Every structure is written in structure tokens, then in C-alpha cells.
Amino acid sequence: MDNDILLKIEGLRACVDDKEILKGIDLTVRCGETHVVMGPNGAGKSTLSSVLAGKPKYTVTEGKITFMGRDLLAMTPEERSWAGIFLSFQYPVEIPGVSITNFMKTAVNSRRKAAGEDPLSAAEFLKLMREKMALVQMKPEFAKREVNVGFSGGEKKRNEIFQMAMLDPVLSILDETDSGLDVDALRIVAEGVNTLKTPQKATIVITHYQRLLDYIVPDIVHVLKDGRIVRTAGRELVDQIEEHGYDSIA
Amino acid sequence: MPTKTINQGGTYRTMLVAAGNTQGLPALSEDCGLEMLQGTGLGVSLEIRENASAEILALIFPGADCSLDFNIELTGPGASCNLYGLYLCPEAEKVSVRADMHHKVHHCHSHQLFKGIISGTARSGFTGKIVVSPDAQVTEAYQENHNLLLSDTAVADTSPQLEIYADDVKCSHGATIGRLDEDEQFYMRSRGIPESEARALQMLSFISPVLDIVRNAEDRELLADYIGNIIRTRF
Numbered sequence: 001m002d003n004d005i006l007l008k009i010e011g012l013r014a015c016v017d018d019k020e021i022l023k024g025i026d027l028t029v030r031c032g033e034t035h036v037v038m039g040p041n042g043a044g045k046s047t048l049s050s051v052l053a054g055k056p057k058y059t060v061t062e063g064k065i066t067f068m069g070r071d072l073l074a075m076t077p078e079e080r081s082w083a084g085i086f087l088s089f090q091y092p093v094e095i096p097g098v099s100i101t102n103f104m105k106t107a108v109n110s111r112r113k114a115a116g117e118d119p120l121s122a123a124e125f126l127k128l129m130r131e132k133m134a135l136v137q138m139k140p141e142f143a144k145r146e147v148n149v150g151f152s153g154g155e156k157k158r159n160e161i162f163q164m165a166m167l168d169p170v171l172s173i174l175d176e177t178d179s180g181l182d183v184d185a186l187r188i189v190a191e192g193v194n195t196l197k198t199p200q201k202a203t204i205v206i207t208h209y210q211r212l213l214d215y216i217v218p219d220i221v222h223v224l225k226d227g228r229i230v231r232t233a234g235r236e237l238v239d240q241i242e243e244h245g246y247d248s249i250a
Numbered sequence: 251m252p253t254k255t256i257n258q259g260g261t262y263r264t265m266l267v268a269a270g271n272t273q274g275l276p277a278l279s280e281d282c283g284l285e286m287l288q289g290t291g292l293g294v295s296l297e298i299r300e301n302a303s304a305e306i307l308a309l310i311f312p313g314a315d316c317s318l319d320f321n322i323e324l325t326g327p328g329a330s331c332n333l334y335g336l337y338l339c340p341e342a343e344k345v346s347v348r349a350d351m352h353h354k355v356h357h358c359h360s361h362q363l364f365k366g367i368i369s370g371t372a373r374s375g376f377t378g379k380i381v382v383s384p385d386a387q388v389t390e391a392y393q394e395n396h397n398l399l400l401s402d403t404a405v406a407d408t409s410p411q412l413e414i415y416a417d418d419v420k421c422s423h424g425a426t427i428g429r430l431d432e433d434e435q436f437y438m439r440s441r442g443i444p445e446s447e448a449r450a451l452q453m454l455s456f457i458s459p460v461l462d463i464v465r466n467a468e469d470r471e472l473l474a475d476y477i478g479n480i481i482r483t484r485f
Binding site for chain 2: 082108
């Protein structure tokens with residue numbers, strides 16, 4: 001059924017600094033689905049997530065992306081966020097001098113403003129913060145810390161999932177969220193992601209390893225190699241890659 | 251310029267508003283020791299004696315056309331000086347800051363931190379000098395000047411200078427001229443923060459270490475809000 005479709009990528013080609021990274025990607029994501037994009041280093045996985053979120057450095061040379069019926073490529077990064085796209089960064093950026101509270105208040109209220117809604121009251125905002133912080137087991141003092149400054153690898157990724165919970169996206173893209181995480185942090189992050197899942201939403205997990213997939217179970221697995229999706233299958237493909245490596249997939 | 255002397259064990263804390271438009275500057279507590287300077291050729295001369303300390307925040311607001319010279323001498327063991335400053339030049343300002351920090355005796359400490367945001371056709375210059383005399387062993391002296399250049403027609407000059415004549419010394423200097431970081435901006439925009447507000451947050455993030463010198467948290471917040479408003483409306 002076509003009105004199930006959240007995201008449709010057709011014939012996408014993209015380059016950075018005149019070097020073509022994505023060489024014709026087709027991908028359809030429906031409501032309720034969890035997709036995994038796997039692939040060796042340099043395959044274009046992070047480029048795909050950056051293009052979806054609208055990173056200015058990347059140029060789309062061909063193809064189109066439709067998100068909930070809208071032309072995604074015509075939208076700015078902030079408009080994509082307001083429309084319900086969230087990218088969890090592989091390397092979250094540090095912003096000294098800006099507290100998590102201030103940062104999130106600006107983000108949440110910017111979206112409310114774009115939707116014609118009043119900003120949240122201080123009390124409402126605080127309640128929302130507490131609720132979502134608990135989801136990723138962040139202590140209360142976390143709210144006062146500067147965004148990602150002095151955070152451990154695990155804290156940075158938990159902060160990403162916290163922000164995801166605050167913004168309540170329709171499509172979440174997790175770019176190498178498992179990298180640099182110990183087992184406990186991995187479990188907390190995965191539980192956060194699973195709790196946020198609903199039949200109306202979808203997730204794209206981008207990963208090099210199958211580790212995270214022990215916790216977040218995918219419906220559809222894609223293998224990306226040299227800028228193209230070379231294989232799409234069910235979750236059994238993960239085991240094949242684990243056993244025989246990416247070389248076993250042509 | 252007359253020299254102000256900070257006597258043995260004394261402390262001197264002040265916020266100098268050197269020039270530019272100060273309309274709406276909030277009323278701050280007495281802790282800040284606000285001084286408004288008048289004119290275009292401004293100078294501050296200090297002698298800091300044994301175990302005395304000075305903490306200075308110099309602010310140059312939009313619309314300024316001035317030079318501001320600091321001449322600071324640390325003349326008694328244990329003397330210390332934190333000299334922080336900020337210049338905001340969105341349009342056609344001409345601002346030049348000069349800071350001479352002279353360590354004349356042993357066991358003194360100084361830290362200079364100046365930051366500037368320059369846009370339009372404005373020009374800024376910073377010349378910072380640390381002099382460590384031969385007798386000034388066990389000196390710690392640091393100097394930083396960082397500039398954000400937001401237009402192709404704005405000019406920022408920076409010239410750090412160290413003259414060290416003693417050997418037991420910890421000294422460093424750093425000077426940068428840069429633009430707003432695109433990755434940082436994209437990170438914020440991807441969370442739904444519009445580009446203009448993301449830029450403002452980046453600028454506030456950039457200047458925030460300078461405001462750390464303001465000890466009273468309420469004053470610091472009032473100042474940050476005031477500067478935030480300048481950033482949002484002028485840059």
C-alpha cells in the first residue's frame with residue numbers, strides 16, 4: 001500500500017568535493033519498519049545519512065527523495081527536522097558554553113514555532129526533559145552540562161538518543177550509534193530506541209558491525225558497497241555477513 | 251596615562267566598557283565595578299604589587315572607533331592579573347587593542363584572553379605582549395586572542411609577542427582567525443534550530459569563555475543576554 005510509504009529514495013547520486021560517493025541508490029521505507037544499512041568502510045553509509053539530513057557539504061547530482069509526500073531535497077536541514085527526520089550523529093559535535101537545557105529548549109520551541117504552536121512553558125519543558133532523560137538513564141545534572149563537552153563516548157550517544165526522544169521524530173536515522181559504546185551503554189541506547197518505536201514510525205540503522213542488531217532487530221537489511229545497494233534481504237543476511245564477511249556479497 | 255597601583259594583598263576587579271553603543275546595558279551588581287571610558291584613544295595603566303590581583307573585563311560594543319592600550323606591570327611576588335576582553339564589530343568599526351603584560355619579578359601569574367567578532371567592513375587589531383624580566387623566575391603567563399571573521403570585507407589582525415628573559419617560565423600564546431564551523435551549524439540545524447539562531451548560538455558559544463571572568467552568576471547571565479541580543483540583531 002503506497003500511503004504506508006514514509007521515505008522513497010530513487011536513483012540517488014551524490015558527491016562531495018567532486019568525488020561521487022553515492023552511485024544510484026533506491027530505497028523505500030514504510031511505516032513501522034526498521035531498516036539496516038550495512039557495508040564496509042568507505043561504502044557511502046555516512047554520506048547517505050548526511051544527504052538525508054541535508055548536510056550542505058554534499059551535492060546531490062541525480063535522483064530524488066520523497067519524505068511523507070514532500071520533496072526532501074528542497075528542504076533545509078531545520079525543515080527536515082521539523083518534518084520529522086532525526087539523524088543521530090556518528091560524531092556528535094561539542095558546543096561549549098551552551099547548556100543541554102538551552103540547546104533543547106531552542107530546538108523544541110523552534111519546531112513548535114514552525115508549526116504555529118506556542119513555546120512550552122518552563123514547567124512543561126522541565127517535565128519533558130526529566131521524562132526523556134530517564135529513558136536513557138541520564139542524571140539530573142546532565143541538563144546543566146554544556147552540549148557534549150567532556151562527554152564520554154557513551155554519554156555522547158546517550159545524549160543523541162535523548163535528543164531523539166525530545167524531538168519525537170517519524171524517521172530516525174542512527175549513524176554508527178554503536179561505535180565506541182561499551183555493552184552497558186549499547187543496551188541503554190538500544191532500549192531507548194526500542195521504547196520510542198511505534199507502528200507509525202520507522203528507523204534506519206547504519207552500521208558496520210552486527211553488534212547493535214542483537215538489540216535492535218531489523219526487518220530489512222541492505223548491503224551498501226561502493227555507493228550502491230548490492231543486496232537487500234531479511235535479517236538472515238546479518239548472520240551471513242557475520243560469518244563470511246562483506247566479500248561474500250557481490 | 252596615570253598609573254593605578256594595586257597595593258600589597260589588594261584586589262582590583264573592574265569591567266571596562268570602552269566604547270560603542272551601550273544602550274540598554276543592564277544594571278549590574280557592585281561586584282562588577284563598572285567603569286565607562288570616554289574618547290577614542292584609551293589607556294589603562296596598572297601596577298600590581300606583592301600578592302595583589304587584578305581582574306579586568308574590557309568590552310567594546312558595536313559602533314566603536316577606538317584604540318585601547320593596557321600597560322600592566324607585575325612588580326611584587328605573587329601578583330596576578332586576568333585580563334579578558336571582547337570586541338563586537340558588526341559594521342564599519344575600527345578597533346585596536348594593545349596589551350602589554352610585564353612580569354618584573356618572580357612568582358607572578360597572568361592570563362590574557364581577548365575575543366572578537368568582526369563583520370561588515372570592520373577592522374580589528376590585537377597586539378599582545380608578554381615580557382618576562384631576567385629576575386622573574388617561576389612565571390606563568392598566558393595569552394590568547396581568537397577572532398571570528400564573518401564577512402569577506404572585514405579584517406582582523408592579531409600579533410602575539412613574547413619576550414622571555416628568564417628560564418623557569420610557563421608561557422603560551424595562541425591566536426586564531428576563523429569562521430563559524432559548518433559541522434557545528436549543521437548539527438544544530440539537524441535538531442530543528444534555524445540557521446540564524448544556530449549562528450547566534452555559535453557566536454555565544456565562542457564568546458562565553460570571556461564572560462567566565464564575571465564571578466556573580468546573575469551578572470554573567472544579564473551580560474550574556476545583553477550580548478546575545480546584540481549578536482542576534484547586529485550580526
